[in-house]
Amino acid sequence: MSHSAVFAVHALLPEGWARDVRLEVDDAGQLTRVEADAGPDGAQRLTGPVIPGVPNLHSHAFQRAMAGLGERASGAGDSFWTWREVMYRFLDRLTPEQVEAIAAQLYVEMLKAGYTAVGEFHYLHHDPEGRPYADPAEMSRRVVVAARASGIGITLLPVLYGYGGFGGQPAGAGQRRFLNTPGGLRDIAEAIRRDHAGNGQVAVGLAPHSLRAVTAETLGEALDGLDEAAPVHLHIAEQQKEVEDCIAWSGRRPVEWLTDHFEPDGRWCLVHATHITEDETRAIADSGAVAGLCPTTEANLGDGLFPAGDFLEQGGRFGIGSDSHISVSPIEELRWLEYGQRLRHLSRNLLVEQAENASVGASLIRGAFDGGAQALGRPIGRLAAGCRADLLVLDPENPSLFGRSGDALLDALIFAGNTNPVRDVMVGGRWVVEAGHHGDEDAIFARYKAAVSELTG
């Protein structure tokens, strides 16, 4: 197998910033050797500081096309639940071609913003009448095809959605495109694994939608047959009403119910987990599961603030997701993750070890690398041998980064300015964004525009 190499004057390695770093990549897109204080001979010289690509652990791709459509007062108090109605109406129409077009555009935007891997929490399985497509994996295949076309790495998380409320309540008409059984999901997962066997850019996991959408029995059945390494993601405790409904049904809060009935561990990702008690915070931290935080969506939907300070103090792991894609920027997610805590506690520099001069920017982005990689179940988030060659070259001439280096560069990256500082993006050893442009962005945007025109016309 042949190799290529790139050379960075400054690169962020797992042990910290290093100089004169040579990274060797094999044809399968994996880093085979990462050496600091090395020579550039024969390597491609990169033109700015290099950091790992950011994993985006939570995405509902099709929602990209409705970004901004829900920002209206209803005249009678507004909430997450009215937003969900807008989303359901949108869902009445989406075709597989449109979903592929929207996802491809979204993934190009993610790459340009610095996300190199996505966890696609995919619940749109069936046709608008709720009937399976001739190929039951049709929609899943479309999403993975979009990811392959864009170049982003993907962990497909096909969603188990069986019910309309806690305790196995019947699903509503708005949910008919989502409904699936553990067996149906297994077939989808198998089809995707078969399509992409041996491809380091594609992985498959499982996503029980939420405790509203499963029962202990169906969740147990879905987990039973699952590959040991497959990630398991679910929405939990996003809304206060959801917590109240769970208590009314079971006498337990959602995270309590989950830990009573299952044993979430390091392969689990609890998405949102906004409304949790101190005991639940500790239980998630102790479990080794990743908290999947989506600050821009959680703000847009009025969900609330995750107790991130307490969670990190207890050793909890987190990653970030762009979720509804109202925003598509790891910077905005991490910036406002920290700002949310500052506004909650009326203090500063919270999501960082309270040591003299500890960098908040470095702490946040390293958390997102590690937790995101764990949640997506792929060897990413680190510039180290054995990991995927997923990296970002930052623009040293970006006005917010100029004159900063080391962790001060990461502080500026996360907190300062509003122009995109990501210049070049490599995923799996392949340049997918160069000088801020994606090679196929025009064709992909043209298909997106056609889809949006059909949907909103």
Next chain:
Amino acid sequence: MSHSAVFAVHALLPEGWARDVRLEVDDAGQLTRVEADAGPDGAQRLTGPVIPGVPNLHSHAFQRAMAGLGERASGAGDSFWTWREVMYRFLDRLTPEQVEAIAAQLYVEMLKAGYTAVGEFHYLHHDPEGRPYADPAEMSRRVVVAARASGIGITLLPVLYGYGGFGGQPAGAGQRRFLNTPGGLRDIAEAIRRDHAGNGQVAVGLAPHSLRAVTAETLGEALDGLDEAAPVHLHIAEQQKEVEDCIAWSGRRPVEWLTDHFEPDGRWCLVHATHITEDETRAIADSGAVAGLCPTTEANLGDGLFPAGDFLEQGGRFGIGSDSHISVSPIEELRWLEYGQRLRHLSRNLLVEQAENASVGASLIRGAFDGGAQALGRPIGRLAAGCRADLLVLDPENPSLFGRSGDALLDALIFAGNTNPVRDVMVGGRWVVEAGHHGDEDAIFARYKAAVSELTG
């Protein structure tokens, strides 16, 4: 006087969105006629939807160069007050040339982001030893020169700063560059007015720094001599400690003290006003003063959330400012102004009239146009005859705006996406940004880089 004209297929006028709008501009940069359903004959055709430029009512220009340097844990709890120490150390070195270079870069960034006018709350009057420069207006002149070089409109607000705490406490060494008397300020204001007499791009007001920095006597003296039309800005109730100190000194909260001793009216801008009671909220709304909100800085500094929902319900007026310039984007300010309220109230779509289908994006940006214009004391924020020809052409091919029009475009503008949708910017009838580029951006950035290298080298 000769005229030129531009033509927009869609433009946001004071009465709402209009089609086929012809805008005529005189040589002084003022709109002389704005007509909807008009013809394009002889006019320059604009290539996207047109909205007014956004006023930025609160800026400390030099702080742009320290953006991102304060994001470190101190090891002993962190707060606004430790951030202020970083800022004071930075201040030990700044020269007039550096301030001009930093301000010019900042103003170019503002223009590219859609701000066409700035209120420069200017407190850096003296040399590093606290001595007036040979020309006492040296620093003020530099800031205005930077504004003129960039093309942005400016309301210079020279700062009255006499003391180090409530009740006339002596200033500390870190404040020696700021100290000035009402008479000294009058001389500065006079010098700037003389330099730019008849220039519609420059106005001058007054900024008592805060109630910590003035006494009733010095504030009264400064107001006595002031032009009737001159805006008056002050920081107030930004931090809880400030409120506590004010109560300890006077028995009254800051806004209470101000309304006891003075009569703030429509020419006043109360910047931050974060920590206010229901009575104070009503008092500000009733006064007609503008609340100067700076959501990104207020989040970065851990100040807290202004009670925007209550304030708007009572008819209060607000505008936005980028303040410390940790962010320079009207979109991020308005987006997180609304999101802050959603996170506070765990609900959605709050800063808008609660009527069926009312647009939050439209409500926010119209608030910022009107309140910002009022606070800056210049005829801006409206595409109407008699106002400055300050406008933005949005990019209809921006992925977040594509397919949206009318108020739905404003919802997408404020809430969706992370790439800059501002394509062209006209200020005072002159194109200063075209296709996302400012004509002098390279030379201005080169001078900025030299200044930053000196300051952080």
